Amino acid sequence: MSTDRRIVLFDLFGVIARHQRPGALAELAARCDVPTDTFAEAYWACRPPYDAGQRSASEYWTDVLRRLSRTADTEADTDADAGVIEELRLADIDSWSRVDGRMVAYVRSLRNLVEVALLSNIPSDHADAFRAAQPWLGDLDHVAFSGKINAAKPDPAAFHHCVTAMRAAAGDFLFIDDREENVHAARAIGMHGHVFTGLDELAATVEGWLLADRRAG
The missing domain is CATH 1.10.150 (DNA polymerase; domain 1)
Known part of the structure; x- marks a missing residue:
């Protein structure tokens, strides 16, 4: 089930932010x-x-x-x-504090086309520090940190939180994550999903998803 809304839901680490610093x-x-x-x-x-x-x-x-x-x-x-x-x-x-500047710019640019949200597995105190250091998070339509919502991917409850909080349908979402098990979990509740490997491939996927939606409409 879906509505006429389109929401790109991003993972944080391994997509917008870097994985833990080497060493x-x-x-x-x-x-x-x-x-x-x-x-x-x-x-x-x-x-x-x-x-x-x-x-x-x-x-x-x-x-x-x-x-x-x-x-x-x-x-x-x-x-x-x-x-x-x-x-x-x-x-x-x-x-865990490093971000990919190109991805941050891309995420922010998407807000001209669709709603943009974040779902990250991150402890509560890490979330507070990350939010304080990255004010662009305040521009997103919804931000869900596992340590704050008491559910971590791939638990379906984490995805259902976003659906409920945004008053949307699961089919409205395209979920982006670098871990296949999380993408599979999102698809299992009815979301669209994409395993992130790089910005160029992601941009093409998002463009194709939006184009297919316009054709269906």
Whole structure:
């Protein structure tokens, strides 16, 4: 089902924003004095509930440190771990802060043709920092961060949130993501989907989608 509206719904990281800065996990691992592979396993294993707003930043990093066998036994240790957690949290946010300027310009230009929205898997505190650093997000028709809506892709609830919040139908959306599983999940609820590989291919896909819609009308 669709209406006469057209909404391009973008993923953030890997599409508009860069993936985590290379070497960031090694730097975080060094701060914890553990091998990078060991740190990365704990970092990603604990991530899903943090992304989905089910764990706070402090709880997430406590979970990571616990997996790394860094537990606080005394009040002094607890204070030290609190300092470590804040250092890790801020460094982590910084490692996800880069954007692709060409993609930002393209997204903004699309608003002359269609409605434009964003759906990103990002923890709540990261979302606050990203929004503060990227004021162009305020120009979009809707912005949904997983840590704020308590649902992360590919959970259908994340996509349904956008449909409901924008008072639209699933068929009104073209969802853009660099991960196939997320695009498949969007298609499963009735959205159109495109796996992002680059700006030129994306622009052609969006143009073709809009042209097909005009022909159908």
